[in-house]
Amino acid sequence: GRAEEREAAASALRVHSGDAAGLWLALARHAVAGSEAGDAALAVGAALVLRGAAAHVERQASPAGWPDRQNGLTRIPYLLAALESAAEASGRPMVVALLNVDVLLRSLFIDARGEDLLHRVLTHLQQSNAAPDAKLRALFQTSDSPTAFWALSPPLAESVVPLSAEDFRTAADVKRPSNGAIVGVAAITDVLLDVLASEGEGESEGSRASDHIREARRFEWRMDQVLGHAAVLQLRQEHADSRTSFAVVLWETIRQICQRPYLAAPRHALDVGHPIVEAMLHTSLLEPRWCPTRLVMPDAETRRLLLSWLDDQHAKLSWPQRIEYSVQLLRDRPDILRRLDNPDQGRR
Numbered sequence: 001g002r003a004e005e006r007e008a009a010a011s012a013l014r015v016h017s018g019d020a021a022g023l024w025l026a027l028a029r030h031a032v033a034g035s036e037a038g039d040a041a042l043a044v045g046a047a048l049v050l051r052g053a054a055a056h057v058e059r060q061a062s063p064a065g066w067p068d069r070q071n072g073l074t075r076i077p078y079l080l081a082a083l084e085s086a087a088e089a090s091g092r093p094m095v096v097a098l099l100n101v102d103v104l105l106r107s108l109f110i111d112a113r114g115e116d117l118l119h120r121v122l123t124h125l126q127q128s129n130a131a132p133d134a135k136l137r138a139l140f141q142t143s144d145s146p147t148a149f150w151a152l153s154p155p156l157a158e159s160v161v162p163l164s165a166e167d168f169r170t171a172a173d174v175k176r177p178s179n180g181a182i183v184g185v186a187a188i189t190d191v192l193l194d195v196l197a198s199e200g201e202g203e204s205e206g207s208r209a210s211d212h213i214r215e216a217r218r219f220e221w222r223m224d225q226v227l228g229h230a231a232v233l234q235l236r237q238e239h240a241d242s243r244t245s246f247a248v249v250l251w252e253t254i255r256q257i258c259q260r261p262y263l264a265a266p267r268h269a270l271d272v273g274h275p276i277v278e279a280m281l282h283t284s285l286l287e288p289r290w291c292p293t294r295l296v297m298p299d300a301e302t303r304r305l306l307l308s309w310l311d312d313q314h315a316k317l318s319w320p321q322r323i324e325y326s327v328q329l330l331r332d333r334p335d336i337l338r339r340l341d342n343p344d345q346g347r348r
Helices: 001-017 020-032 038-058 075-090 112-129 144-152 166-168 187-201 205-227 230-238 245-261 275-282 300-315 319-339
Strands: 096-098 136-140 161-162 181-185 288-289 295-297
Touching: 020 038, 020 275, 020 295, 020 319, 038 075, 075 096, 075 136, 075 230, 096 288, 112 136, 144 288, 205 275, 230 275, 245 300, 245 319
Parallel strands: 096 136, 161 181
Antiparallel strands: 288 295
């Protein structure tokens, strides 16, 4: 238990008060319960002691009323420092792969501590990777557009080197920029799609039809998320006096986005001010690209589904509503175009 650990730590401190190496060795042996522990067991014991020390620091920093409010802001940097030391000691490079990092930002079960932790990890690894001879490298994976945009925005990343799908397959041969710029693998989705396509070449017609239905349902869910996004709800409130006015702004903005090869975007994800662009980015109906920074449709199928959705919505209008829609469009079109040309100044 914790009482036994504290007693062992106090005893080790008395015996090895002037010998840091001896102190760590004693604590590691206690963690694996044996003075005759081998090298592998001692390494595990050292990791356990390090984790326990970091957990103690986090407990000490817990807010009043919280006996143990875990946040990982000590444990994770301790772990990364240990990996860096191990890589330096072995003389061999190591790679840390962190998958689905968007969970820290988007999960309904994680509060603001998730964003703080991801920010801390990114900052730590960016600083340590800046050295050309750094032995510890990191790979962050996400399929979430806003997370990727946020992680590759200043000050976390001052510059980005986008890789094509072919570059990603041979990333080991790509030299790191001398200025320490982070490599943003924007084409990882393309690689995964290529793999899935090759694996699905022998699929039956029924299986492909099932995939089509699943993709359509996924698109419907995304559109529901767009319409329920806080920025879009605020936009709807601004046009509360006229449902037609809101429909014109929403539908024609999406139509204009579909007709453009890309949208200009600010360098930082938090500077996206256009409510509809923000909502589409939030649901990955728009994805970020770099050099220059811009927003694009994920693929041609997404563009087709959006245009089909617009046609379906317009077909539901009565003839008087269509006339009103056309008149409203003549009034609003210049403003719609202006706000799309300046998405960082889109909010009124």
